[in-house]
Amino acid sequence: xxxxxxxTKAYKKRVVxxxxxxxxxxxxxxxxxxNGAGKTTIMKVIVxxxxxxxGTITIDGSLASHPIFKKKIGYMPETPYFxxxxxxxxxxxxxxxxxxxxxxxxxxxxxxxxxxxxxxxxDFEIGTYSKGMRQRLGFAQAxxxxxxxxxxxxxxxxxDPIGRREMKEVMLDLKKEGRRxxxxxxxxxxxxxxxDEVGIIHQGKLLYAGSVKAFCAGKPLEERFMEVVEEHEKQxxxxxxxx
Amino acid sequence: MRNIFVIxxxxxxxxxxxxxxxxxxxxxxxxxxxTLFLSDLVLKELPMVKSFGLTGIYFFNAIIALFLGxxxxxxxxxxxxxxxxxxxxxxxxxxxxxxxxxxCMVLFFATVILSxxxxxxxxxxxxxxxxxxxxxxxxxxxxxxxxxxxxxFVSTFSSSLLSIVYTSGVFFLGHVVSSxxxxxxxxxxxxxxxxxxEILYYVFPNLEKFDARDLAIHAVAMPFTEFALxxxxxxxxxxxxLSAAIWIFEKKEI
Numbered sequence: 001x002x003x004x005x006x007x008t009k010a011y012k013k014r015v016v017x018x019x020x021x022x023x024x025x026x027x028x029x030x031x032x033x034x035n036g037a038g039k040t041t042i043m044k045v046i047v048x049x050x051x052x053x054x055g056t057i058t059i060d061g062s063l064a065s066h067p068i069f070k071k072k073i074g075y076m077p078e079t080p081y082f083x084x085x086x087x088x089x090x091x092x093x094x095x096x097x098x099x100x101x102x103x104x105x106x107x108x109x110x111x112x113x114x115x116x117x118x119x120x121x122x123d124f125e126i127g128t129y130s131k132g133m134r135q136r137l138g139f140a141q142a143x144x145x146x147x148x149x150x151x152x153x154x155x156x157x158x159x160d161p162i163g164r165r166e167m168k169e170v171m172l173d174l175k176k177e178g179r180r181x182x183x184x185x186x187x188x189x190x191x192x193x194x195x196d197e198v199g200i201i202h203q204g205k206l207l208y209a210g211s212v213k214a215f216c217a218g219k220p221l222e223e224r225f226m227e228v229v230e231e232h233e234k235q236x237x238x239x240x241x242x243x
Numbered sequence: 244m245r246n247i248f249v250i251x252x253x254x255x256x257x258x259x260x261x262x263x264x265x266x267x268x269x270x271x272x273x274x275x276x277x278t279l280f281l282s283d284l285v286l287k288e289l290p291m292v293k294s295f296g297l298t299g300i301y302f303f304n305a306i307i308a309l310f311l312g313x314x315x316x317x318x319x320x321x322x323x324x325x326x327x328x329x330x331x332x333x334x335x336x337x338x339x340x341x342x343x344x345x346x347c348m349v350l351f352f353a354t355v356i357l358s359x360x361x362x363x364x365x366x367x368x369x370x371x372x373x374x375x376x377x378x379x380x381x382x383x384x385x386x387x388x389x390x391x392x393x394x395x396f397v398s399t400f401s402s403s404l405l406s407i408v409y410t411s412g413v414f415f416l417g418h419v420v421s422s423x424x425x426x427x428x429x430x431x432x433x434x435x436x437x438x439x440x441e442i443l444y445y446v447f448p449n450l451e452k453f454d455a456r457d458l459a460i461h462a463v464a465m466p467f468t469e470f471a472l473x474x475x476x477x478x479x480x481x482x483x484x485l486s487a488a489i490w491i492f493e494k495k496e497i
Contacts, residue, residue, distance in 0.1 A: 081322040
């Protein structure tokens with residue numbers, strides 16, 4: 001179980017995540033929100049790239065900031081950048097070698113590259129990869145340490161329809177294997193299709209957390225999403241007017 | 244420790260694939276071979292030939308150190324490649340130290356190539372092994388390692404272009420501070436002016452400590468204490484610079 005307790009992150013005086021409290025205990029959880037809503041910041045705090053201004057994140061009862069936790073997770077950043085002169089295979093080997101005892105399992109890297117569909121390009125320089133291939137490699141490196149928890153930031157961005165389908169299938173397979181997946185997205189259709197629960201984030205605040213079905217209440221997800229966001233903005237405007 | 248080695252090895256592997264590095268090394272080699280013809284102009288006088296050769300190695304190594312130090316670490320952070328690395332069991336300190344040692348290895352690689360060419364040239368022209376020249380090159384390497392540490396330190400808080408400006412400035416000042424202080428004392432400078440010169444002397448690294456070229460050129464052995472002091476000076480300065488760089492990098496929002 002992943003628990004966020006009063007998590008706040010501010011860059012100087014700008015608050016990007018505001019008193020975020022949530023418990024997640026489902027196989028696939030999606031953070032849904034507009035660009036700049038604070039999804040990426042939350043994910044960066046979880047994986048230790050950013051320190052929270054206040055609040056905590058615990059995973060299975062232990063603080064996520066503990067170094068041992070990094071052995072259990074896989075992270076795919078948004079629009080991943082790579083070492084362009086490396087081949088896909090070399091990059092996976094390098095990522096694996098950052099874990100104790102890693103860096104020598106050629107068959108494992110091959111199976112990961114097959115899983116994400118870029119095995120044929122394994123010996124090409126990453127500089128020659130298309131955006132979709134980079135996304136796939138970013139996904140593969142997140143799996144290199146066989147993680148219990150996966151944190152994927154916009155994993156389907158830049159993929160063509162077939163690529164999106166394939167990656168969603170990979171995620172569903174990972175779910176069957178018992179892994180927990182957190183993904184950030186602003187694409188509503190993806191959430192509806194693969195997430196067990198969602199968290200709607202807007203301007204750093206959590207507006208809703210729960211199942212997609214309960215959230216939609218018979219309406220299309222897009223319509224409900226817009227309603228919730230507009231209602232929140234109206235509340236802020238009302239408060240501002242009162243003050 | 245293991246992660247520092249993995250990152251250092253990876254840095255070496257990546258940088259030696261860089262065509263710019265090879266371009267600089269090739270020009271360095273051309274310069275050293277050009278010394279063959281220069282030596283004819285100076286009637287094959289050994290000190291002149293040594294001077295040309297050692298200065299060439301120094302100059303091209305300085306370009307490599309400036310190029311690597313101001314770009315490699317900065318690019319990894321700026322292009323967010325660090326996201327992959329730091330989300331794994333790697334601390335920021337390990338990453339930064341790995342980059343530093345990796346770049347030192349690249350510099351060592353370039354130094355070895357240029358040194359072999361230089362020693363071969365001296366052997367061909369004068370039939371002897373230039374051990375003092377090799378010591379001068381080792382001292383130059385120490386200076387370049389310090390130079391790299393400074394460039395990485397600056398890269399933790401400024402852009403690549405600004406790092407080039409700052410690092411070049413320190414390189415220049417580092418070579419004049421000791422002369423500046425002795426000149427100030429000789430002309431009897433006092434008051435605030437002398438204090439300012441002294442501040443410059445103590446804040447900026449005294450890179451003249453690593454200049455053993457003149458001794459090598461005139462075949463004068465370097466006193467061991469001087470050598471040991473220079474090594475200790477470089478080590479202390481590098482440790483201070485890298486500690487400050489780690490402190491800044493750990494606080495940086497990436």
